[in-house]
Amino acid sequence: MKKLTALMLTSLVMLLMLTTTPAQAHPTQTPAERAREIATALRKDALYVDPAYKTAVPENLLADVRTKAKALGYPVYSIVLPLTPSDAFQGKERNVLTLVIDALAEPGLYVVIDGGSRFPWYEAHNLPQLTEDRLQAVRERALDDTGYDAGPTEVLARMYELLALPALPPATKTTKPIKTASPGNRDSDSDDSSSGGKVALFVVLGLVVLVALGLVIGLSRRRSGGSASGPRREKPFSIPPHVAATVAAEQRRRLTRETMLELTTLGSQLAALPTSQGGGLSHQQAALDARQAAEKVLDSSEDLVDVVGAMVLLDKARREYDAAVAVAADRPVDVVPDLCAFNPLHGRSSGQPTQVKSDGATLTLPLCAACRRALKRGEAPASLPGADGPYWHDKDLWARTFFGAVGDDLAGQVARGAHRS
Structure with a gap:
């Protein structure tokens, strides 16, 4: 048992050492400084790839993105970088777009994508020929066409390819990476071979870990007298x-x-x-x-x-x-009727305002039918989510007033800046 546990731990450590790529941390920068750094790089190359991903993305895929972006006939700025809550942009693509557009101050289509995600975010700046509906449709089709095993640069390339067309073609499913490098490109072939060898090694190590885990779990079940014939409980579905x-x-x-x-x-x-x-x-x-x-x-x-x-x-x-x-x-x-106080997205309130009692206090709130029924059953209503649970757990103006249901003159409070206090 001890030998199996040691084997499992050793395999896990080796797998983590091989698969983890140390990110090159940027020095402490303000959001504006980080945006100016990216904008400066974009003036030289319209495709910015953070140093953390420089060795992770094959050059042939980057070349494909550049080629298809240039074919659009208007400036396109592509940004690939890791996003985390602790970075200069607080992990939000919107912050990247807003600050980089301000720093670069050039018209164009700005697209940012987290290197670990497939979902591109975009903003067309001073490009009247690009409508929101057009961009949204192209983005969704690019995600559909490339499949869930595709990397972010492949999604970008497909998105730009679709933008170049006068209309969206019938949906097609692509399961293999898009390749544009010529057969004579030895550097690309070498990179592909190296990547293939690493993948094979990862697979072998992964199998070792799985076998070790299976043996450990099997022995644990024998010791605890677990029965294989007992009823199995499937984990309920939850959105990741x-x-x-x-x-x-x-x-x-x-x-x-x-x-x-x-x-x-x-x-x-x-x-x-x-x-x-x-x-x-x-x-x-x-x-x-x-x-x-x-x-x-x-x-x-x-x-x-x-x-x-x-x-x-x-x-x-x-x-x-x-x-x-x-x-x-x-x-x-x-x-x-007013909008539902627990979640205005539910729509209009139903019936008379409802009295809600808690900790000796009583609130009279306009509630939709679903929230009223939940309270009658003694259940928590489906409130609008905030930073930490229901939005009314926060301390901002919306929580203090239940979106204006408590107190008077919500517009006046906003005019005085209360929504930022």
Whole structure:
């Protein structure tokens, strides 16, 4: 038993030593300094690969990305780097894009991808010919076409290849890496052979580890008298954290886009609304204040909760605008329920506001039907997630007011900067 355990530990150590690539840590830099460093490199080569991945990505794949990016006819800046919560960009692709675009100050398509992930993030800067719908469709097709065994540079190459086409072709599934190097390129062949040898070694070591683990587990079961004929319990399905993060990011991107469009639409409608008197004027001013607050929050948003806060303010602005129009037309003002306080993305509240009691305090909150039913069953409602559990566990303005359900004048508090305190 001791020999088997020693063999297993030795194999694990060898496997980790061979498969772990030490990242070249950058000196302590501010986010702006790190962005300027990347921007300087992009002026020389529009494909930036962090030193941590220089030896990990074959040159023929990098050449493929460069070739297909140049074929697009407009500037394309590609960034491949490791992203972690402790880096200069706090592990967020959005921060990379925003700061690098500011540092480079050039029009173009900016794409960033974590070297350990397949999901490219992009932003078209001063390129009116590229629409969000077009880029989103091309990104999704590139992910579908390259398959889950493809590396990030292959996804980038396919994305640029699809962008060059006038329309998306029927979906095809690619399971082999895209290769563009000529047969006479000895350096590429040598790299491929070396990579193949390493892969074979990793597979052998992995098998040794698996066999050792199997023997250890088998002996442990014999000792504990475990029965192979007993009922097996399958682990319930759960969404992996990295997939959940991608879904949340996509949800935020979509909600941001929808909120920006509504901001523009409502702004035009308010500008065209004639100035009224009395109650109509108060509704009109409230709509202007709420819309301005929504725009302020969206411009400085840091996460999904902020974007939802902007959406709630914009919903308030829309209702005030509708009330101003009704008063001007001498019609009764419709009573529109508030959004669900636990999660405004659930939609409108249902029925009368619900009293929620906890630790001797009582809150009266507008809740959707699903959240009301959950409370009646004694279960936690499906609240909007924050940094640490439900968003209302935090201490920001949204948590303190349940998105304006508690207290008055949410727009006024935003105007005074309370959403950043």
